[in-house]
């Protein structure tokens with residue numbers, strides 16, 4: 001049902017066409033059985049000729065409507081998946097950073113990959129399910145036409161079958177949902193495998209401990225829940241088949257004892273039941289896939305809801321203040337909530353002012369709150385208290401997107417794009433080439449049709465490429481989070497003594513998070529943090 005609602009949301013018109021034609025196709029297939037059954041029982045040449053024409057006509061209708069239904073549903077299903085992927089990605093990008101950090105990468109990845117795949121697998125089945133359901137309905141209608149009493153009997157048996165399967169199905173679904181819970185943990189383990197490869201390879205005992213204490217138990221729990229859940233589905237399927245065989249046997253052997261049935265009616269039943277067997281079996285066999293999809297849709301929905309609750313307003317930013325006057329933070333705070341009260345970390349309240357052409361160093365010990373402050377200043381974190389003003393304009397949810405466009409930042413965990421996405425300056429390639437030379441990367445990296453020839457470089461070189469992108473962005477305020485930490489002494493010197501100065505001369509405000517104390521004298525101002533509080537904010541020299 002959830003799957004149908006999911007498809008309905010994409011296009012109810014297409015779904016109506018698909019279900020309508022699927023139904024006609026199923027009914028036509030069932031009618032073919034009725035015609036075969038009639039043709040077998042009525043031997044006259046005239047009726048056979050009529051039956052042959054009827055058979056050909058209905059077979060044609062069944063074929064055409066089946067093709068139309070499947071084609072429409074394939075398009076609809078793929079359209080729905082396409083929209084789901086885009087919507088999820090947009091929702092993630094449109095959600096508050098703190099919320100995303102709270103959810104964690106494994107949860108997001110599990111939904112973006114596994115849950116979407118589970119829905120895709122089920123959606124692929126929908127065209128066949130529709131036709132199978134319609135065939136079953138058509139066959140039931142034919143049985144009803146043959147005898148209402150037998151129809152009632154079949155319906156009763158179906159109610160018994162469904163009723164007895166319900167418990168098994170519910171329990172099976174619950175187990176599959178538990179298996180799905182393990183998947184988030186599995187993704188976290190897989191991240192350890194891919195991102196911690198070096199550390200795990202270098203330390204045999206750590207690797208064994210990780211495999212035995214983390215990965216193996218999680219994968220084991222996933223296996224156990226999946227095996228138990230799928231077993232219940234298999235039992236359900238076999239139980240369903242048994243009830244069905246019972247129905248066929250009952251009609252064939254027991255029914256003639258209670259009521260007078262002509263031989264051709266009996267053969268009509270047997271033919272119909274035998275024909276019903278295939279779609280019924282397919283419907284039952286696909287239950288685990290449908291169940292998984294329903295669990296995945298619940299997960300997607302809950303992620304979507306939680307993302308929607310922390311969604312930020314997205315607006316097309318216009319009129320960036322390249323000639324701005326002042327940025328100020330007034331009583332701004334941010335708090336990370338740990339598991340216990342002691343593990344909370346609060347930054348602020350912070351008051352500070354920033355002007356164009358200022359080179360400000362943010363310093364302090366590890367964990368003192370420098371990166372947190374940088375994210376607050378750049379508008380990535382929304383202050384829990386206090387206000388940010390740019391040229392007297394208070395930053396609110398309405399203009400935060402606009403405000404962020406004033407910053408170019410390289411964080412310690414930066415992401416390097418291999419193309420200059422969204423940078424639309426004239427002479428982009430020539431400028432980029434010049435910066436490549438200035439950053440001493442022209443011998444390593446070439447520009448090929450607006451793309452960097454490689455990003456597989458050393459960490460220091462990758463940071464230089466990130467700096468190149470930041471230069472090309474040409475934003476009014478620059479933010480470097482321990483950018484120089486990976487640079488060799490020569491380039492580090494160049495960065496502090498030349499590159500920062502050149503940016504300042506261009507009127508940029510530059511915030512530099514640094515532990516390189518022998519370059520602190522180059523700053524115009526130093527802000528020192530200690531345990532989330534500003535210890536001092538004073539001009540240098």
Ligand SMILES: Nc1ncnc2c1ncn2[C@@H]1O[C@H](COP(=O)(O)OP(=O)(O)OP(=O)(O)O)[C@@H](O)[C@H]1O
Pocket residue numbers: 101336337345364365366367368369370371372373
């Ligand atoms: N995503 C997070 N969730 C919870 N707590 C966090 C998170 N990021 C940082 N913290 C906590 O906030 C505090 C400040 O972290 P922050 O990264 O701002 O420090 P920093 O001064 O930049 O440190 P470093 O010099 O080591 O980079 C730390 O004590 C840390 O425990």
